[in-house]
Amino acid sequence: MGFRLPNGATLQIASTYGPAIPVTALSNANPAVATAAAHGLTDGDIIAVTSGWTRLNDRAARVANSLTGTFAMENINTTNLQPYPAGSGMGSVREVTGFVEISQITDVNFSGGDQQFLTFGFLADDDDRQIPTTKNPISIAYTVADDPDLPYVAVVEAADDDKQVRVLRMNLPGGSSILYNGYVTITSTPSMGRNNLMTRVITLSLAGRPTRYAAVVV
Structure with a gap:
């Protein structure tokens, strides 16, 4: 455990x-x-x-x-x-051949991925039956502190513009990682509120299933 x-x-x-x-x-x-x-x-x-x-x-x-x-x-x-x-x-x-860090993340929100079901019943049944079908598409929203001078911003904005899939890698404590591949977008202007950080939201819409890896043993 x-x-x-x-x-x-x-x-x-x-x-x-x-x-x-x-x-x-x-x-x-x-x-x-x-x-x-x-x-x-x-x-x-x-x-x-x-x-x-x-x-x-x-x-x-x-x-x-x-x-x-x-x-x-x-x-x-x-x-x-x-x-x-x-x-x-x-x-x-x-x-x-190259990665750049998306830094200053303040919040992460996941949506989708929940299982869908077909509910049906036969004439002789007293109770309905249920079998799994597809899962909803997964999206991940990353809220980041606004800083247009950070190196990742140009990369993310280019992805938003060309609508081509990009690989993202989440490096977890201990050395394990999760690979994602999907469409990346970013809000065009930061949110603004008195006494709050100016933030933008980067959204990843997965094109394929994520892949998880244990830490590399050297």
């Missing part, structure tokens, strides 16, 4: 990416192994994934077991052939 506080956590957004690396095959395994000639990736690199598998597409992952021509996507389990049909997962990956 364990527990922890988020105090001391830091949030980063991808500021630069490498070129797209074609993935010519992707295995049904845990973790999934990608075939990519001369990929140049090393263990611990963070990648954004484009895949023919809808459930994997637009996720972020950490590279592991990197060899010449192959690498694994740590904590990505593709053994279930129903959402990951064999032979159709190929696509590409892009390495995140």
